[in-house]
Amino acid sequence: MANFTFLYPMWFLALIPLVVLIVIQRKNQHHGGLIAPHIAKQLGMVQKKNGHGFLYGLSIIWFCVTTALAGPSFGYKETPSFQLSGARILVMDMSRSLYATDLKPNRLTQAKYKAKDLLPYWKEGMTGLVAYANSSYLVSPLTGDSKTLDNLITNLSPEIMPYKGKGSNLSAAITQSIEMMKKSGHQQGDIVVLTDGISSSQLERVTALVDGTKWRISLLGVGTTNGAPIELPNGQLLTDNTGKTVVAKLDPQPLQQIATETHGVAQLIQSDNSDIDAIVRLTKTPLEQVTKNSDTQVNSRANHGYWLLFPIVLLSLFAFRKGMILALLLVLLPVDKSMANTLLSNDYNAHQQYEQKEYQAASEQFQSKQWKGAAQYKAGDYKGAIESLTDLSDVQSQYNLANALAQNGQLEDAKAQYESLLQANPDMKDAQTNLDIVNKALEQQQNDKNKQSDKNKDNKEQDQNKDKQNNKDGSDQSSDSKDSQSQDSQQNQQNQQNQQNQQNQQKDKSQSENESKSDKQEKSDASSQEQKQQAQDKKQQEQKEKEKSAQASDKQKEQNNAEKEKKQAQMQSQQDQVDSDAKTTDPRLQKLEQSGAKEDELLRALLYLQAQQQEPPQASENEW
Secondary structure, eight states, rough: OOOOOEGGGGGGGGGGHHHHHHHHHHHHHOOOOOOHHHHHTTTTOOOOOOOOOHHHHHHHHHHHHHHHHHHHHHHHHEEEEEEEEEEEEEEHHHHEEBBBSSSSSSSHHHHHHHHHHHHOOOSSSSSEEEEEEEEEEEEEEEESSSSHHHHHTOOGGGGGGGSSSSSOOHHHHHHHHHHHHTTOOSSSSEEEEEEOOOOHHHHHHHHHHHHOEEEEEEOOOOOSSSOEEOTTTOOOBOOOTSEEEEEEEOOHHHHHHHHHHTOOOOEEESSSSSSHHHOOOOHHSSOOOEEEEEEEEEEEEEOGGGGGGHHHHHHHHHGGGSSHHHHHHHSSSOOOHHHHHHHOOSOOOHHHHHHHOHHHHHHHOOSHHHHHHHHHHHHHHHHHHHHHHHTTSSSHHHHHHHHHHOOOTTTHHHHHHHHHHHHHTTHEEEEEEHHHHHHHHHHHHHHHHHHHHHHHHHHHHHHHHHHHHHHHHHHHHHHHHHHHHHHHHHHHHHHHHHHHHHHHHHHHHHTTOOOHHHHHHHHHHHHHHHHHHHHHHHHHHHHHHHHHHHHHHHHHHHHHHHHHHHHHHHHHHHHHHHHHHHHHHGGGGGGOOOOOOOOHHHHHHHHHHHHTTTTTOOOOOOOO
């Protein structure tokens, strides 16, 4: 009994109307009849007592129904888990004709946009990436990490292909795609090709490869039937061997033929998303290959309320006045357990939508928080799944809650949730695996923060050194200003001395000419007034120079402060960006992060390494 609980205890509120009904019935039974009991007894009249059998039966049935709806559970049930292991390969044409400009800015850019638009829809199953020109190259093996594929697509171009200008070989790409899926244990799957044309010889080879197989090929034609010249990255137009400008045109007929023979779909590139929607409708759910995971068992509470159907139906027989034998036969018929669960379930329609992969619609109809959270998680609504699963205590809901927290970027909360699950269920391998991934993601976040902190510290030290240097330059400038003022003062004194000598000479000359004493006195007064005026002009000049020097120093300080504040704002912005990126990063992506060399150079090296292990491609019919 330690494991006994009610799955939906709120249903016991339905007993309140029953209690009210019983209270009303008890009040009514105290009211007497029309004749007083002692008079009726003297007259020999016996009053019948009100029967309570119906009320008792109704109460018992009501209680049983309410208890059944509350979902009594005596333990857990184990069911094997299943996983969808379908596969698909995205094949991208990287021949030089992708530089044609009939689509703006060119076909290559538009093809990348369309490829990236497809990735978010491919959540079920695994996806690989193959690029081809005159030969085929594996860019990414089968993975469920769409972010990694997105980064690889960004760096794809004809320029990183080992054999540039040697045409396109779609049959080699199809062959490699099929081999990749077969090595992963798949005997069927989708191949989605983004190309700007297929030659007649390639059409024959591809149809021969997939004839009679279960491989389904869908194609997106990137280009127009009118075509356009091929403008290379250096700005020159591509020419053939005769020097004539090559005009790349798209023929949609081969694309349609391959799609028809393999039960795929062919689309020409459109300005809206109608082309993507057509491909997604066919490839969103891969050609299913459901496998049973014998190592993982899903534990969930068993609802034993269906057992109460038997006393409910048995007590209901007493409400029959006729047809008792027929009703008894109905009771004795075996009741299927799944049928009982279906009768008690209010989520039947929502469950049907869930089985049909319509997760968003199912999440809106589910009344059960457990199923609602599972549907929201499948639909990618991780915040909604967290809200639905937070208050649930069963192991499956708690495990799904931890996954939703991790997907929503709440890595610390996810870690705590996984650890709590492992304490109660040490043998839960999936929880341990996810915990290891979350720990690695947290370590990566901490490393990123430490690097940013060290960088900020270095920038701060550089700013301090620069401020010291600016202060030193300001003091030197002030010293130079003082030296200049001293030199100007000496020059002014020398000029005054020369003027005084000249005045003395004039004075001697005037004395030799026998000027009167009154004239001498007037000249002496004039000379004294002139000296005072020169001294006043000198002080004003020094004051102006000091003000200019102070203004220059203040302006330099304001510039230094402005630069410092600008750098601090940039560093804060970078730190906020690092924190934001660390919060929203999917933990599964930490395994494939790269650093050091540029990604396009790494990708080029990967393709050239594969080219060295292959035989050189032969000349193609559209070689330029």
